[in-house]
Amino acid sequence: CRWNLTFRQTFKDRLSQRFENELPGVDIFVTTADPIIEPPMMVMNTVLSVMAYDYPTEKISVYLSDDGGSELTYYALLEAAEFAKQWIPYCKKYSVEPRSPVAYFVSIATDAVGVDDKKANDLAVIKKSYKDMETKIENAVKLGHIPEKVRSKQKGFSQWDSHLSKRDHDTYLQVVIDGRDPKAIDVEGLVLPTLVYLAREKRPQYHHNFKAGSMNALIRVSSNISNGKVILNVDCDMYSNNSMAIRDALCCLMDEEKGHEVAFIQFPQNFENLTKNELYISFMRTISEVELHALDGFDGPFYVGSGCFHRRDTLCGRKFTKGCKSDMKWEISRKREETTIHELEEDSKVLANCAYEQNTEWGKEMGLKYGCAIEDVFTGLSIQCRGWRSVYLNPTRKAFLGVAPTTLLQMLVQQKRWSEGSFQILLSRHNPAFSDQISLGQKLGYAYVGAWSMNFLPTLFYTVIPSLYLLKGISLFPRVSSPWIIPFAYVIIAKYTGSFLEFLWAGGSALGWWNDQRMWLYKRSSSYIFSFIDTILYLLGYSDSAFVITAKTSDEDESQRYEKEIMEFGASSPLFSVLASLAVLNLYCFAGFVKEAISLGSKGGIAEVYDTMALQILLCGILILINLPLYQALYLRKDKGKLPGSIALKSMAFGVFGLTCFNFSY
Ligand SMILES: O=c1ccn([C@@H]2O[C@H](COP(=O)(O)OP(=O)(O)O[C@H]3O[C@H](CO)[C@@H](O)[C@H](O)[C@H]3O)[C@@H](O)[C@H]2O)c(=O)[nH]1
Numbered sequence: 001c002r003w004n005l006t007f008r009q010t011f012k013d014r015l016s017q018r019f020e021n022e023l024p025g026v027d028i029f030v031t032t033a034d035p036i037i038e039p040p041m042m043v044m045n046t047v048l049s050v051m052a053y054d055y056p057t058e059k060i061s062v063y064l065s066d067d068g069g070s071e072l073t074y075y076a077l078l079e080a081a082e083f084a085k086q087w088i089p090y091c092k093k094y095s096v097e098p099r100s101p102v103a104y105f106v107s108i109a110t111d112a113v114g115v116d117d118k119k120a121n122d123l124a125v126i127k128k129s130y131k132d133m134e135t136k137i138e139n140a141v142k143l144g145h146i147p148e149k150v151r152s153k154q155k156g157f158s159q160w161d162s163h164l165s166k167r168d169h170d171t172y173l174q175v176v177i178d179g180r181d182p183k184a185i186d187v188e189g190l191v192l193p194t195l196v197y198l199a200r201e202k203r204p205q206y207h208h209n210f211k212a213g214s215m216n217a218l219i220r221v222s223s224n225i226s227n228g229k230v231i232l233n234v235d236c237d238m239y240s241n242n243s244m245a246i247r248d249a250l251c252c253l254m255d256e257e258k259g260h261e262v263a264f265i266q267f268p269q270n271f272e273n274l275t276k277n278e279l280y281i282s283f284m285r286t287i288s289e290v291e292l293h294a295l296d297g298f299d300g301p302f303y304v305g306s307g308c309f310h311r312r313d314t315l316c317g318r319k320f321t322k323g324c325k326s327d328m329k330w331e332i333s334r335k336r337e338e339t340t341i342h343e344l345e346e347d348s349k350v351l352a353n354c355a356y357e358q359n360t361e362w363g364k365e366m367g368l369k370y371g372c373a374i375e376d377v378f379t380g381l382s383i384q385c386r387g388w389r390s391v392y393l394n395p396t397r398k399a400f401l402g403v404a405p406t407t408l409l410q411m412l413v414q415q416k417r418w419s420e421g422s423f424q425i426l427l428s429r430h431n432p433a434f435s436d437q438i439s440l441g442q443k444l445g446y447a448y449v450g451a452w453s454m455n456f457l458p459t460l461f462y463t464v465i466p467s468l469y470l471l472k473g474i475s476l477f478p479r480v481s482s483p484w485i486i487p488f489a490y491v492i493i494a495k496y497t498g499s500f501l502e503f504l505w506a507g508g509s510a511l512g513w514w515n516d517q518r519m520w521l522y523k524r525s526s527s528y529i530f531s532f533i534d535t536i537l538y539l540l541g542y543s544d545s546a547f548v549i550t551a552k553t554s555d556e557d558e559s560q561r562y563e564k565e566i567m568e569f570g571a572s573s574p575l576f577s578v579l580a581s582l583a584v585l586n587l588y589c590f591a592g593f594v595k596e597a598i599s600l601g602s603k604g605g606i607a608e609v610y611d612t613m614a615l616q617i618l619l620c621g622i623l624i625l626i627n628l629p630l631y632q633a634l635y636l637r638k639d640k641g642k643l644p645g646s647i648a649l650k651s652m653a654f655g656v657f658g659l660t661c662f663n664f665s666y
């Protein structure tokens with residue numbers, strides 16, 4: 001994975017010089033699924049940030065897909081559209097960065113600007129408008145529905161009159177800002193980007209295919225409304241942190257020599273809410289700063305969902321053909337200038353109905369692929385198998401910032417979904433090994449993530465067996481005094497110094513690396529076991545794969561502990577039962593060994609023990625150190641984030657049971 005790291009730099013001024021008047025239309029998709037887990041205010045900040053890109057506004061169209069089918073989200077979008085009229089000109093006037101209002105307000109030190117200054121005045125005005133919008137939206141959210149007074153003012157709400165539930169409703173679609181309308185202008189009189197709300201039809205008898213389903217509905221609806229040649233897709237928490245990102249991506253897509261081979265440009269997933277030592281997701285650092293750069297050296301990175309620019313036609317199944325340079329036209333084809341907005345809405349709605357995809361290639365060769373827990377990687381793979389390459393861009397000013405999981409359980413559940421999806425790909429007939437279109441390096445890249453799940457086997461082996469044998473006094477590794485220790489010592493030292501230095505190089509902290517080792521262990525000994533079992537059951541037809549949405553909020557207590565980097569357990573999940581049982585088993589083994597060693601020590605046989613058992617002592621000892629926060633959560637902590645008593649009991653019972661079995665079998 002580290003053979004051919006590739007780093008790219010773009011020259012945006014040259015893009016402007018050559019192509020400023022021929023820049024393509026860009027359709028931006030934001031997906032949300034639940035107004036509770038994904039608060040409308042957060043979603044609106046993302047929407048506003050992408051509406052305000054440094055790019056000709058008439059060429060930007062923003063589509064919000066709401067799988068929650070919630071009128072609260074719709075209402076929030078109406079309010080955001082009003083606020084955009086002030087926000088977009090403000091951003092352009094002061095070259096604001098980042099362009100998510102809330103992130104911007106946090107980032108500027110208010111006391112730095114003079115009071116009578118024009119800028120300070122503008123800032124106060126814009127802040128006030130933002131507050132007003134926020135109050136209105138939050139009040140509606142608190143209330144749980146839209147007050148009749150507001151409802152009656154906007155005919156769009158009447159779509160909800162027939163609403164049955166989140167899983168059973170018509171298509172709701174409204175062009176909130178019609179970019180073609182000469183009256184759709186901001187406070188400075190400049191045109192606004194097009195803004196569309198979509199909640200695709202949901203019926204219990206049709207599978208909705210989660211995010212992939214909503215993306216496909218968006219692809220069709222947008223093709224009927226703005227038909228931008230480039231599609232950017234972001235998760236609802238991933239706001240734009242760099243207003244130049246569209247131009248960065250276009251530098252790669254419009255490159256006259258190589259651009260025609262490129263299907264998509266992936267930016268890394270970075271996070272805003274990280275603590276100093278990244279308690280849970282420090283591994284994303286290695287993925288973003290090292291592994292994706294490495295894949296870029298082998299014909300391109302995976303498509304990892306958020307922060308990715310696609311060519312519309314390659315996303316819809318187009319094959320790469322050598323010498324197709326000439327028909328890559330970029331002109332904007334704003335469709336149907338003459339249709340009225342009402343007509344446009346009505347015939348776009350049909351495209352988002354459940355039955356539309358029946359007996360079509362959607363979900364197979366068209367659009368995002370269905371039937372995999374990570375639709376993104378699966379879709380990217382199929383694009384690469386059609387001969388395209390992809391590009392990884394990681395500018396210094398991060399292009400997108402999102403919300404990382406803030407509890408251990410959220411992280412483990414997310415990891416379960418990711419490893420399950422990768423394993424599904426590996427076991428399917430789409431296994432990249434069979435493709436003759438993708439390079440060996442890329443195949444190895446897919447194999448590496450595909451095998452995540454299976455890693456639980458060696459991990460379980462190494463966390464259980466050497467410790468049990470340590471207790472028994474049976475040595476499994478070479479003696480320290482034997483030359484056979486050299487390969488072991490070499491691998492251990494080289495691997496860990498390597499990964500430590502790399503982590504620091506990638507911008508992490510020493511403690512962050514230590515946390516990373518813990519997460520390495522926890523993912524492998526919980527998420528991966530369950531994803532392995534679930535994938536096998538899924539293949540045998542016994543279970544259906546689901547998409548558990550990652551929560552993007554946490555309560556006051558929880559976030560305080562997160563800030564202080566205290567690990568959050570607090571739930572009785574089977575994932576925790578496994579982790580606690582393994583930790584307790586190791587504690588017993590180590591304690592038993594220490595007791596034994598003390599009595600041996602008094603008889604003088606201790607040196608022999610160290611010589612024969614050194615590696616097992618090291619391994620078991622490190623497992624204990626790494627598990628310290630878990631023991632605390634089991635036995636010492638009193639707050640809500642501790643492990644529940646039931647898990648303490650279970651893990652103790654398992655520990656005793658494990659030891660007894662082992663004793664009897666030996
Ligand atoms: O039925 C659904 C479920 C999810 N989503 C949206 O999908 C996005 C990602 O969901 P999240 O719970 O945040 O998942 P993550 O694990 O953080 O997301 C990563 O992994 C997913 C695949 O597992 C990809 O879809 C994402 O793009 C990628 O960022 C969010 O905007 C959701 O609103 C939907 O639109 N419909």
Ligand SMILES: [Mn+2]
Pocket residue numbers: 235237402403550
């Ligand atoms: Mn997410």
